[in-house]
Amino acid sequence: MTDTQSNDETSPALRDDAPLPPGHPVRLAMARVLSDTLMLWRLCLSARCRRNGKCKGDPDACLDIGGALLSDDVFNGGVAFLEAKIDGLSFDEAWAQCPDEFAAFGEWARRIECNAARPR
Numbered sequence: 620m621t622d623t624q625s626n627d628e629t630s631p632a633l634r635d636d637a638p639l640p641p642g643h644p645v646r647l648a649m650a651r652v653l654s655d656t657l658m659l660w661r662l663c664l665s666a667r668c669r670r671n672g673k674c675k676g677d678p679d680a681c682l683d684i685g686g687a688l689l690s691d692d693v694f695n696g697g698v699a700f701l702e703a704k705i706d707g708l709s710f711d712e713a714w715a716q717c718p719d720e721f722a723a724f725g726e727w728a729r730r731i732e733c734n735a736a737r738p739r
């Protein structure tokens with residue numbers, strides 16, 4: 620192993636402020652949670668995702684394709700929803716931080732949940 624392959628304390632991938640590299644397990648897990656929060660599996664072309672009711676494929680691809688179909692308010696509302704859960708905020712506290720995005724996300728969730736996905 621060379622020095623460039625080691626993961627010591629100075630490795631950029633381990634710094635708190637450094638973005639995780641593509642394919643990193645934590646990055647994939649975060650993308651999968653966001654994809655599931657936005658219910659992108661209902662729009663996914665993969666029957667496996669629709670059958671399981673959650674992202675079972677490449678979550679980055681789901682976010683790229685499905686996320687492009689959502690308005691910025693809906694997407695940002697989903698991100699804010701997750702951040703609020705991580706921060707342990709109450710619903711009212713979270714709503715107060717970004718009411719427009721939460722309203723857009725809530726409307727999206729209501730509409731997509733009322734529209735049952737059908738296996739292809």
Ligand SMILES: [Zn+2]
Nearest residue numbers: 663665668676
């Ligand atoms: Zn999928």
